[in-house]
Amino acid sequence: MEALLSVIEITAILAFAYSGMIHARKSGYDYVGVLTIALVSAFGGGTLRDVLLGNHPLYWIAHWEFLIYVLLLSPIALFLLRFNKDFSSRRSLMLIDALGLGLFTASGVGIALKMRTPILPAAFIGVITATFGGVLRDILSNQKPQLFQPTEPLYATCAFAGACIYISMLRLDFLPTFALVVCIAVTFLLRISAITFNLRLPF
Amino acid sequence: MEALLSVIEITAILAFAYSGMIHARKSGYDYVGVLTIALVSAFGGGTLRDVLLGNHPLYWIAHWEFLIYVLLLSPIALFLLRFNKDFSSRRSLMLIDALGLGLFTASGVGIALKMRTPILPAAFIGVITATFGGVLRDILSNQKPQLFQPTEPLYATCAFAGACIYISMLRLDFLPTFALVVCIAVTFLLRISAITFNLRLPF
Amino acid sequence: MEALLSVIEITAILAFAYSGMIHARKSGYDYVGVLTIALVSAFGGGTLRDVLLGNHPLYWIAHWEFLIYVLLLSPIALFLLRFNKDFSSRRSLMLIDALGLGLFTASGVGIALKMRTPILPAAFIGVITATFGGVLRDILSNQKPQLFQPTEPLYATCAFAGACIYISMLRLDFLPTFALVVCIAVTFLLRISAITFNLRLPF
Numbered sequence: 001m002e003a004l005l006s007v008i009e010i011t012a013i014l015a016f017a018y019s020g021m022i023h024a025r026k027s028g029y030d031y032v033g034v035l036t037i038a039l040v041s042a043f044g045g046g047t048l049r050d051v052l053l054g055n056h057p058l059y060w061i062a063h064w065e066f067l068i069y070v071l072l073l074s075p076i077a078l079f080l081l082r083f084n085k086d087f088s089s090r091r092s093l094m095l096i097d098a099l100g101l102g103l104f105t106a107s108g109v110g111i112a113l114k115m116r117t118p119i120l121p122a123a124f125i126g127v128i129t130a131t132f133g134g135v136l137r138d139i140l141s142n143q144k145p146q147l148f149q150p151t152e153p154l155y156a157t158c159a160f161a162g163a164c165i166y167i168s169m170l171r172l173d174f175l176p177t178f179a180l181v182v183c184i185a186v187t188f189l190l191r192i193s194a195i196t197f198n199l200r201l202p203f
Numbered sequence: 204m205e206a207l208l209s210v211i212e213i214t215a216i217l218a219f220a221y222s223g224m225i226h227a228r229k230s231g232y233d234y235v236g237v238l239t240i241a242l243v244s245a246f247g248g249g250t251l252r253d254v255l256l257g258n259h260p261l262y263w264i265a266h267w268e269f270l271i272y273v274l275l276l277s278p279i280a281l282f283l284l285r286f287n288k289d290f291s292s293r294r295s296l297m298l299i300d301a302l303g304l305g306l307f308t309a310s311g312v313g314i315a316l317k318m319r320t321p322i323l324p325a326a327f328i329g330v331i332t333a334t335f336g337g338v339l340r341d342i343l344s345n346q347k348p349q350l351f352q353p354t355e356p357l358y359a360t361c362a363f364a365g366a367c368i369y370i371s372m373l374r375l376d377f378l379p380t381f382a383l384v385v386c387i388a389v390t391f392l393l394r395i396s397a398i399t400f401n402l403r404l405p406f
Numbered sequence: 407m408e409a410l411l412s413v414i415e416i417t418a419i420l421a422f423a424y425s426g427m428i429h430a431r432k433s434g435y436d437y438v439g440v441l442t443i444a445l446v447s448a449f450g451g452g453t454l455r456d457v458l459l460g461n462h463p464l465y466w467i468a469h470w471e472f473l474i475y476v477l478l479l480s481p482i483a484l485f486l487l488r489f490n491k492d493f494s495s496r497r498s499l500m501l502i503d504a505l506g507l508g509l510f511t512a513s514g515v516g517i518a519l520k521m522r523t524p525i526l527p528a529a530f531i532g533v534i535t536a537t538f539g540g541v542l543r544d545i546l547s548n549q550k551p552q553l554f555q556p557t558e559p560l561y562a563t564c565a566f567a568g569a570c571i572y573i574s575m576l577r578l579d580f581l582p583t584f585a586l587v588v589c590i591a592v593t594f595l596l597r598i599s600a601i602t603f604n605l606r607l608p609f
Contacts, residue, residue, distance in 0.1 A: 027550065028555075030609070031607045054259030061459075142545075255464060324467045324473060327473065346548060348546060351436060351438055353436035359438045
């Protein structure tokens with residue numbers, strides 16, 4: 001279970017870091033900006049989770065090999081970006097991002113519950129973990145957060161649904177690993193449906 | 204005293220959340236944005252206070268019924284907002300906001316002192332608790348914080364005056380409940396005077 | 407060593423606070439804005455360091471005389487600013503800021519290592535301590551962070567180089583005080599060279 005959570009975080013971190021680098025490049029930032037926004041996109045949600053829960057040391061301090069993965073990714077990403085100007089709208093990146101959304105929600109809820117957080121704030125911490133890397137990225141790019149735009153397909157809503165299902169299954173004594181897989185699958189499928197059918201909040 | 208602090212926080216939280224929702228709607232955000240900005244306006248100052256003081260669990264995790272109150276308020280607020288476009292300039296909302304300012308200052312100073320914070324930083328933490336929900340709201344709306352605008356009537360200044368009086372009265376061994384009421388009353392009256400007579404900082 | 411770290415912090419804090427006040431005035435903020443941005447520029451990086459490390463009480467709470475120094479500086483700075491409109495481009499302020507950069511990097515790395523942070527995240531915390539006061543200042547001024555602009559001479563890069571040298575020297579069992587002085591000197595000289603020769607990141 002611990003090992004699975006680790007694999008989950010590495011995959012999600014790289015996907016979020018890469019989309020952060022694209023974002024920083026579009027904002028016209030230099031390498032310091034690209035690396036900062038990549039790290040904030042990848043670790044921002046999890047850092048906020050740990051700071052809100054008082055969970056020290058932060059996971060990128062305890063597992064600092066994660067930092068090295070992002071550092072290694074950055075020159076590759078910059079090279080790719082030189083030849084693919086609008087790579088961010090690609091289907092493959094959307095799939096990885098949707099997977100990351102599910103993975104981060106699950107990890108946020110999991111750690112919150114382990115620290116004896118009641119279920120409603122635990123669900124919120126799951127959503128924050130999954131989405132606030134992107135919000136912090138937009139703030140550092142001096143933009144209105146994409147997360148709040150009525151023109152965007154459902155994102156936080158998918159994470160919240162995934163968090164609710166994860167918590168419910170754990171309460172109903174499902175196997176934790178099974179609940180985790182269902183949480184990730186539900187969030188992923190909801191997000192992909194939202195993109196495919198352009199589902200948005202009606203209000 | 205504990206019970207009074209609780210009532211104080213609920214009232215203030217709902218007033219701040221409502222003004223946050225109005226703000227988010229004006230920024231053109233969807234329900235995710237409205238709810239996030241409402242929660243940040245209501246809990247942002249208190250969360251910053253708890254994070255700065257290392258006071259865990261955060262009060263919206265310990266008292267997660269507060270989250271439910273804001274969730275319940277949100278559909279009512281959205282309904283009201285549909286029929287009252289510029290409700291935020293209404294006298295009634297200003298009165299509640301001014302009361303909230305006093306209430307949050309008192310709660311911030313109280314918790315800071317309980318955690319053995321020296322008086323000057325405790326006064327600052329009181330002001331941060333009362334005002335930084337609004338600053339975080341403006342940052343999430345990608346606007347210059349209203350708190351720093353020279354065209355706005357005194358706001359942080361009223362909170363700072365209230366905080367100083369609260370601390371002084373506690374040091375002079377006044378009854379804590381009495382000091383609390385005076386702190387709220389002073390902050391409230393200063394703020395109302397500032398709005399009525401359009402008092403601003405001269406520099 | 408402790409005393410030296412203290413002197414380091416006071417000097418750096420006043421330099422950063424002053425440059426924050428200039429920035430806030432340029433943004434057209436009132437005294438509440440000027441004081442907040444001064445405090446955020448001076449204590450923001452260190453506060454982020456302490457919050458990320460879980461190092462409580464924050465140093466501006468433990469050493470609250472630092473707050474008084476900034477409060478005392480503010481009327482002097484406002485008076486000076488009235489007669490020197492673009493004081494921020496002055497050579498003297500750049501020198502103090504470059505010194506502050508080295509000082510904050512060293513203090514960040516030092517405290518991170520003392521809290522058993524591995525070396526890579528410790529170097530990052532050093533850079534965050536030195537540079538994120540400025541990033542938070544820019545966010546509160548609703549601007550794109552200067553730190554990420556490709557038109558600006560090297561800044562975070564100098565701090566990172568200083569941090570790496572500091573950590574290497576400590577690992578090679580150099581005298582801590584000597585390592586500290588070298589860290590500050592290297593960061594300072596790199597930054598001054600970057601300004602003089604307009605060195606920027608090539609990507």
